[in-house]
Amino acid sequence: MTTPRAAAIYARISSDPGATHAGVERQLTDCRKKAEALGWGIGGEYVDNDLSAYSGKHRPEYARMMTDLADGLLDAVVVYNLDRLTRRPSELETFHDAIQAAGVAHVQFVTGEANMLTDDGLLQTRILGAFAAKESANISRRVRRKVEEVAAQGRPHGGARPFGYEDDKIGIRETEAGVYRQLVARFLAGESTRSLANWLNDQGIPTVTGKTWTTTTIKGMLINPRYVGLRAHRGTVVGRAVWEPLITDEDHRRILAKFAAKKTSGRRVPQRYLLSGMLRCGKCGNTLFSSARTERGKTTRRYVCSSGPDHGGCGKLTIAAAPVEDLIANFVLYRLDTPELADTLAGRSSADARTQELTTALDADTQQLEDLALAYANRDISMREWMTAKKPITQRLEATQRQLAAVTRTSALTGIVGDGAELRRTWDTLNLGRQNAIVAALVDRLTIGPGQPGARAVDPHRISVQWRH
CATH class of the missing domain: 3.90.1750.20 (Putative Large Serine Recombinase; Chain B, Domain 2)
Known part of the structure; x- marks a missing residue:
């Protein structure tokens, strides 16, 4: 057999937290010495640092080496040890088939003399590969058990530090x-x-x-x-x-409830209209939809009662968005300064009690779902029984989340009730989401009545406001 002129040197290490590359550098040094001792030329070096060969994750340099072997750019392989090349028996077989197809006649390991290109050598390599896979499985099991133990003790584990905490993941920044x-x-x-x-x-x-x-x-x-x-x-x-x-636990529950409510609403695009979802048609009672109309290069934002199967309205009412939004914003800012609103929100202890009641119900139903899933996993119940029992619990959860979101809606008013004058000065600086939250916290429904044909301004009498408080 001819002496290889372009051998591939492959190095890999599973874990290098500090990104020092010290482990792979040692492997490269020993592989170079091996190639020099054999009189082989080196065609390229391929290094996968901080990558497992057992997990099955993509190893870019290994893949590049295999491509170069298949393209005939390399005629031999030098690796420090078999477990640096692979720790999966199936991948070993794939490697063997690939080098045979490429006509590669030389594979050398720095430690060990197994020649996987002979029948006996391949058998020995397969046995070594099986032991390497077994050892990886043992390591993985021990690491997994350790992680579970750390979690059960409530201690942090690995990864980047969380925002708000120090490098030890415990101290607060x-x-x-x-x-x-x-x-x-x-x-x-x-x-x-x-x-x-x-x-x-x-x-x-x-x-x-x-x-x-x-x-x-x-x-x-x-x-x-x-x-x-x-x-x-x-x-x-x-x-x-x-x-x-x-x-607090309460704030965490309220956060989850708000995300659940957003998921239920199906909103996926950024809000562009202040009163989206709040306006009703005074003729048919249907919800008005936002709709922009462009004429002669000018775009006008509108709220319209849309007909058709997807909307179901009468299609006979339209109102310009900008003036009605300005009117409602002024109504809301005035309402914030009224003593009646302050008195109403002062009795918030009942809302807090309701929040606690809903949170308790949410916890109970969540736990019941987990118990139900465990019963199915343990084969105590069938799939049909699981699905039948799951449906009413899920429906209760969704209803409770909607109620919790509604009860906690007044969070949008924290610190601004009785200070409408200041809010009026800063209203235009608030983003649309914040403005919408303040309006939605006070307004339950807005009904828009029919307008006069040819009218150029919005008549305030067309607007009927139903307040939440």
Whole structure:
């Protein structure tokens, strides 16, 4: 057989938390010495650092090496040990078939002399591969058991530090904790995750990895049980954590309820109209829909009663959006200064009691769903029994979440009741989500009556307001 002129050197290590590359560098050094001792030329070096060969995850450099072998750019392979090449028997067979198809006649390991290109050598390599896979499975089981133990004790584990906490994932970083509490307050007051992400990015507040904020990041952080002092493992809360919470259990429940309500509503696009979903047609009672009309290059925002199978309205009523929004905003700002509203909201203890009652019901139904799933997993009940029992519980959960969202709606009014004058000065600086939340907290329904043909201005008498409080 001819001496290889372009051998591939492959190095890999499963874990390199500090990204030092020290482990793979040692492998490369020993592989180079092996190739030199054999008199082989080196065609390329391929390194997968901090990547497992047992998990089945994509290894980009391994894939590149296999492509170069198939293309005839390499004629041999040098690896420190078999378990650096692979820890999965199925992948070993794939590697063997690939090098045979490529006509590669030389594979060398720095440790061990098994020649996988002979029948006896391949058998020995397969046995070594099976032992490597078994050892990886043992390591994985021990690591998994350790992680479960850490979770049960409420201690943190691995990964980047959470926003609001120090590097030990236990101590609170007050500057970030304050920002997180602001996020929670603003979200409960009606702001969208998109608005909150824009706010953080505009303020120049980075994520813990130094990246910009996205709506996905904001949502993930808001619903994360860690911030209420709970330890989760594989998506399930396993108990109280050793670190201090940043928010209360009640706020956490209200956050989850708001996201559940958003999911139920089906809204997926940014809100562009202040009164979306609040207006009713005075002729047929149907909800008015937002609709823009463009004529001669000018676009007018409108609310319309739409007919047809998807809307079901009479199609006979339209009102310009801008003037009606201005009128309702003025109504709301005036209402905020009335003593009657302050007196009504002063009796909020009953709302707090109702919140606690709904939260308790939510916990009970959630636990029942988990018990039901466990019964099915243990084969105590059939799939049909599980589905039959699950439906009424899920319906109760959805109804409770809607009620909880409605009861806690007045969070949007915190700190602004009795201060309408100040809010009037800053109203235009608020984003649309915040304005909508304030209006929705006070207004239950707005009915728009028919207008006069040819009228150029909106008649306030067309608008009937039904207040929540």
